[in-house]
Amino acid sequence: MPNRLSACTLNLAILVLVPALLLPPAAPAQPVPAAEAAPAFTDAQLTAAARLRDRALSGTGAYDIVASLTTEIGPRLAGSEGDRAAVAWALTRLNDLGFVNVRTQNVMVPRWVRGSTYVAITNPWPQPLVATALGGSVGTSEEGLEADVLQVPSLEALKKLNRSTVEGRIVFINQGMKRTRDISGYAAAVGARTEGAIAAATLGAVAVVVRSISTSSNRVPHTGTMSSDPNVPRIPAAALSNPDADMLERQLASGQQVTLRLRLTARELPPTRSANVIGEIPGTDPDAGIVLLGAHLDSWDLGTGALDDGAGVAIVIEAARLVREMKLSPKRTLRVVLFANEEFGLSGARAYAAKLDKDELARHVMAMEADLGAGPVWRFDTGVPQATLPRMKAIADVLQPLGIERGNNDSHGGADLRPLHALGVPVMGLQLDASQYFDVHHTANDTLDKIDPKILDQTVAAYAVAAYLAAVKDEDFGRVETAER
Ligand SMILES: [Zn+2]
Structure with a gap:
């Protein structure tokens, strides 16, 4: 099929480019404007981030995670049997991979049958x-x-x-x-x-x-x-x-x-219960807040939800897990949230934000989401207060060898992060290449064979670097002002 051929050609081109760009190692942080006078990160933190990036490029478990979800569960439309099975799958998987505080958060979802x-x-x-x-x-x-x-x-x-x-x-x-x-x-x-x-x-x-x-x-x-x-x-x-x-x-x-x-x-049945699934890689300082990595666990019923959003689930789980595997011990907790029912009305994202009290909301220092397929990441957008842009530039410098360019500061982070961003939580929006994504998105063709494991690893590398560097500094990122949201 012509579409798949062009996807492969594109993927090959990127794979050839990435290793060549890995040398020399990440550039040091750029000079920072007066808004944030201290250097964005220490040399040790930047070196650790580059090691994390290169570790991910050498091969991650992300493909195995999305293969497991699509093979053992498959379609998981909100409120369906598949949705329930996916929640159980996620609990088991997060526990097996060493996450702690693994739990569900109940969410009511609409139930529609095609x-x-x-x-x-x-x-x-x-x-x-x-x-x-x-x-x-x-x-x-x-x-x-x-x-x-x-x-x-x-x-x-x-x-x-x-x-x-x-x-x-x-x-x-x-x-x-x-x-x-x-x-x-x-x-x-x-x-x-x-x-x-x-x-x-x-x-x-x-x-x-x-x-x-x-x-x-x-x-x-x-x-x-x-x-x-x-x-x-x-x-x-x-x-x-x-x-x-x-x-x-x-x-x-x-x-x-x-x-x-x-x-x-087609018909509608009474609303039913689903759940957000949450797991954490704890930081060294319980008071330092959390960096949230989100993806949605539900999918449409026609395909197996491989790109939308099995890949995102795999990316955020594996990015957080790699930080732990490499014993990088950032101050902040990395919290993976697998949201319920993104497709049919953002039920999980809305419930998650609604349940946060003032203190819990304040603990959300940064959020990011993966919900645009299986990569590669090509642009690093953000939605953060202006004063912290130098830190974003420093993160962009570590991402640059992955073939990722610095984008704009207009990001809302993604559909599941909109309720949090509207409450002022800063976001990092890693843009995945969507050139081929809409060939399969929401169709029966959304299946595992569309995912290239090496490309997926590049995406995990980008998420891991961004999440890790957002979790290391003493200073948080403040709040996004209304005008910036
Ligand atoms: Zn999606």
Whole structure:
């Protein structure tokens, strides 16, 4: 498949570059501005960070962790049997790997069941289409529904239409997504999925189908959450794979009236219990606070959640474990949090932040998250107070031999960190290369074979370095001011 070939080519190029860049060792910290007068880190701390980086590059256990999660558990949609099994898996795994204070934190999660999705063109040239329900979609009636198709090029174009144009029809939002290294391509397109049903139902549509928010040219539709509005009727919503969206587009281009038939058995069950899973590598000073490393344990139900977010789970576990293996003993505790239900509404992240009292919140000195696939990391963004930027520069210098550039200070850290960042917790946003990620994200193709163990090790190296250096200094990072969040 062309997409996989180009991924391999890219990966090989990086693997060739990284060892060459490892010499000479990390540059010393740059001169710091008056805002933070002392050198960012001691030579010993920088040397330890470089050793940690090189240790990770020599091979980590991260691939084994994600292989175990995807092989022994597989899909783990919030509230499902797989989700429950994943919580048990995580408790066992963290204990086995030497984490302490391993525990769960109960979280209530919505429970939605996909059921079956049938979408077919019935006129002018009947053909079945490969489609899947969007997360949270209602089902159709038992017999399904059939209606004329109204194609729109974007969510914005849909919102400008009159009710008389849309009423009684099935809206097809035919908005493609651009392949980008960061998430900007996805961010620009995803509104069609999240807001499409509300916009269509507001104007009286009977259903909505969207072109998958995906860069894949394979016949795999991309699911994901959609919003709902209590004041707007809920209508069935499905995503077509890109080749099937192309097919519908071609039939519409004939100028003939196109009709679609939909039958979805998706349904919502009562909310149920899941859990965040937490484990720690204790620091030498219990009063020095914690550095949080987060990933989400849940996944969509179509694939095995290898890239989203089994890889992230493996990255944060292994980054923290390596700090302990190398007996680096930072002052601060490294806390791994495997969040419940990121995909279906950030239940775990919200519950985690809501349960923090003032003192517990103050102990959260820094947070970082892995939730954009299996690497490599290519850019180091942050969301920290201006005064601590010299320290971020010093961390960036240790990351640089991994092929990582210093990015901006506009990071929110990632979806699961947003509630913490909104409370003022500084974040480090390591950007993973997303060029191939959206070929498989939220599809049946999100499986282990897409992960290259060496690339995953580079990502672990970056997380380990950043977490370790955030955990060593006496001074903390302060709080992010409202204007900076
Ligand atoms: Zn994710």
